[in-house]
Amino acid sequence: MMASSPKESPPAILIVDDDLGFLVWLGLTLSAGGFVTVPATTGPQAEQLLADLAIRINLAIVNLTLPRTAELAGLLKRRNPLVKVIAIQTASAGPALSIKTDGVHSRSRLGWITLVRKVLGIEKATGAR
């Protein structure tokens, strides 16, 4: 269970998806919910951003249909064995996958925040309302 006290830094979440709209929407949603978010559109870009920003990630929300994102998830796991990964697929993965992505895209803001809290083991809100 991850502790969440006011003195601690909020959990950091990496989001990797090539759908810019979804990336911005989810990133800002989770930021507004009290989390630190780092957006990226590719696995390699995510690696470089994390290196540049020197941020330790607690959770990665990753479109694993994108090239080299599985490698990214492996890298994150090696750096931090406690890191959690949520795998998503979005519309940009192609029409054949669109049905599977409906649940993700139609998720409410609160739904995403609740899910992230659950995955991170946070019982109380981290600033979300």
Place this chain on the structure above:
Amino acid sequence: MSPTVTPRPARAGSELRKIGSAVNRYPVQFDLSYKLVRGGQVLERGPGKTQEFSQGNVRFSADRILPVGADLELSLDWPLRIHGVSPLHLVISGRVTRSTHKESTLKITRYEFRTRGGRPAASAQMVRTSGFQVHVGMRAMHARRG
């Protein structure tokens, strides 16, 4: 400023999206600054606010009517603060395809996340795969366990 995110992204309808004729729309209101560029020179600068992202487009309001056909660069400070500064920016380049006194639509030709200093996040070296655990919280997610 604190970003304003509409609770639920409006969707054009799953049935339509299955045949590729519709797109997801993401209503997001977030401050931006724009630069109107021509021939590599900045002609105008000003503030604005995003209204909606959709496939390949961003609709936004600005402090003036922007000319259709103009090349623009939008810059958004990502809401991440490290030591009091915002080190990450989303920079979107494109061409204005529609403009009214209230808002404009930019057809996105390029976008990138830049860290402070202007360096874009470029490709990095390949890394090896290893096992990881995926948490499943909704039916749309796909679990893999390593």
